[in-house]
Amino acid sequence: MEHNNNTPEEAKEQQPSEPSTQQAASDTKEPIAADLQQNINTVKQALGNSDDIVVREIRIGKVGNVKAAIFYTDGLTGSQALADFVMESLLMDMKNTELDQMISFGQDVLNVLKERALTVGGVKEVADFDVLFHSLLSGDAILLFEGHTQGFAIGVREWNQRSVTEPATETIVRGPRESFTENIRTNTALIRRKIKDRNLWLETRTIGRVTQTDVSIMYIKGIASDNVIDEVRQRLDRIDIDGILESGYIEEFIQDETYTPFPTIYNTERPDVVAADLLEGRVAILVDGTPFVLTAPAMFTQFFQAAEDYYQRADVSSLLRVLRFFSFFIALFGSSTYIAITTFHQEMLPTALLISLAAQREGVPFPAIIEALMMETALEILREASVRMPRAVGQAVSILGTLVIGTAAVEAGIVSAAMVIVISITAISSFIFPAPNMSIAVRLIRFPMMVLAASFGLYGMIAGFIALVLHLCSLRSFGIPYTSPLAPYNANDQEDTIFRLPHWRMRTRPRLISQQNVTREQPSTNPRSRT
């Protein structure tokens, strides 16, 4: 591992943007000067005399003849660590030891200090201002010496951060309750806590000219396909942007197809899901500053697999998964089927039902499609409002929503009760997916489906459905067909597609994702094979 630094690496929130811009502008590698005062001036000037940059000048050595300066960013650097491991080491502990002598009498100050004095884990040598600023603004303390064109970046990063909490978006009944945080180092640690194999490799690069965001690739060497890893690396290296603020930025840059509502990269805030994906041979992409970790390649069926599926009994999980696929179709076609049948194919309904529906529609002034679009729009507004609004007004909105949409609209005769039922069921069905981005995709497709149904009836819906299937089949995620293992069909991978077979039956990893090391378990794990 190249990055031997075991301290937290970087937090971007508190970085003042101004000095960074300047730094980005002066991209030429300016070496550190031998004159300490000049260096101090350069740093101060470059950072616009920002108040949170602290410069402390000290003298070390027996006679205090070595002038040095410590730079650090207040708030990103642990003051306790700085005091204990840097200041104290340099100013107190060295007193009256041979080190003092060595420094004072012109020995190689840098090596002596690095090897024998600084009692902190991460010490990197800094030779130019690019590295200096990056380290300084990442929270390292910078130590420069008079007469030396090199200095140290000392890893004493420490800042306020959120602790590991329960996941907010992917809640489950049974299973681990931790979720990622905004700190990439915490996140990698959470994954390493689950997978202790030495083949779990981590590669980090900095993306974003201004934000200098750390982006890490994590994979299990020997399980993940090298092609996919290379592809991920290449796509990440292609990104040239001023800032990366969330993994969504990365996702949009590296996904295979932009013009599709379907997500071709999975994202999750659950370490156990990432661990499971890594074990299946996927690659995880962690971005500093967000709890959402990307995994690729992603399959269509993956968005129907909840983490809990693997913690519960296989039969229960299979039932729930079938239910999710069923709801997918309801969410997609529920409202459009209702529109198509009631405006084009009334003869398909049983007489009693037709009369009952006609009775409800009596006096409704709008065509079914307008009625449906009105309800859907109202519902989307409600949904969006409930996500966006402050917690305190949440109750008011939900009461208004139920009253206005559920009751008043029907009683006023603006929409029919049947339509409210249909729209509600389709809406609820779209919330069943474990991955929220799939439910957004489904809701998006629902609208063109409704227009097709209102223009051509069931014929239009079938045409739309065929187009949808063709589109899904045309998608790829890092070269892997999106609809696999359904199309192309792979009998072996059906063990975890529509049904979730018992763990002892899922003996191989998904075929298309990992070509090497495909066996997950030995046949002897089958409890029935024991005699």
Next chain:
Amino acid sequence: MLRKMLLLLLLGVMIFVTGCWNRRELNDLAIAVGMGIDKQDKQYKVSMQVVVPGEIAAKKGRGASPVTLYSAVGDSVFEAIRKMTTNSPRKIYISHLRILILGEALAREGIGKSLEFLTRDNEARSDFYIAVSKGLMAEDILKVLTSLDAIPANMLYNALETSQKAWAPTTSVTLDELIKDITSEGKHPVLTGIFINGEPQMGNSNKNVQMVDSSAQLQYTSLAVFRGDKLVGWLNEKESKGYNYIRDKVTSTAGVIPCPKGGELTLEIIRSKTKVKGSVIKGKPHIDIEVRSRANVDEVECQIDLTKTKTIAQLESLGDARVKELIDEVIHTVKKEYKADIFGFGDAIRRSNPKFWKKAKGRWDQYFVDLDVTVKVDGQIHQLGTVSNSFLERIRE
């Protein structure tokens, strides 16, 4: 990119300029559930019983009639239906037709021409039942409001279905069956009759259903016999039941038989299967009818010891005799009075001896009159109900 956008735009335009061909909202439909066809002079008088959805709705409603009737006179059925738009706000929608009533006067002149529209129109389905109004205009039947089912046509549909299943003298006929019978050379059609029990004028108002004992009630009666598409006469209830035995349409019914020592006993037929076999013996057609039925004892109003196997055997043969009598009677009546093979015996002969049928089919009605029919009934009594011997035996006199 530009081409793609253009293509998308074109597709979008295609959706919106179609004008949504054939699109009809539910509240643009006049859902016709009952249809009546009568003869008026040389023209057809078509009546449509149309649902008023607002009155059916669970909550609302002005307390008006749940159905309304539109009728119009025209040279053809379709013309009359289209003419109804002059007094109906919505176009008549006949896909959900439940029952078609043919007036007796029309039926006597021939029903064939009036049915052609229903077989041709793309909206019409053939799953509705057909009945003949006995002694009345079809229109009058559709004017009667019913109580338990607010939509009279629905009530007629369900009543015909249940009575055929549980009572037997009625028979449900759908359009395709009727057309098949009309055109078949080996079978003439029958239709169930319907009439108004009470005063027909009273049925027209909501008052009719506000009473416990409605003053006008729709009631199915026995079967109408057709020769070709013309009504030639009516069977009585017993004969109708016999007809249904021959046609294997009896699912369940009640049969009253005399007890050996006087009094009566009722059997509930729970299953019945009839086989009709044709044969030609020495150039003469012959029909064998074999009925196998299963029955339970359902009511005992006589002195009898049901615990003995001998009594059961005795009852079985009495039951068989009764079924045989029903069958013989209807064959006799139809042979004598109507001379129309409504039983499909001709079809049975055709199936067994096509060569003979080729020669005979032209004069089949004459053959039918002298047809030899052997009836064999094999009934079995399976259960006696929840008691064995009746408490009547123990009544002290």
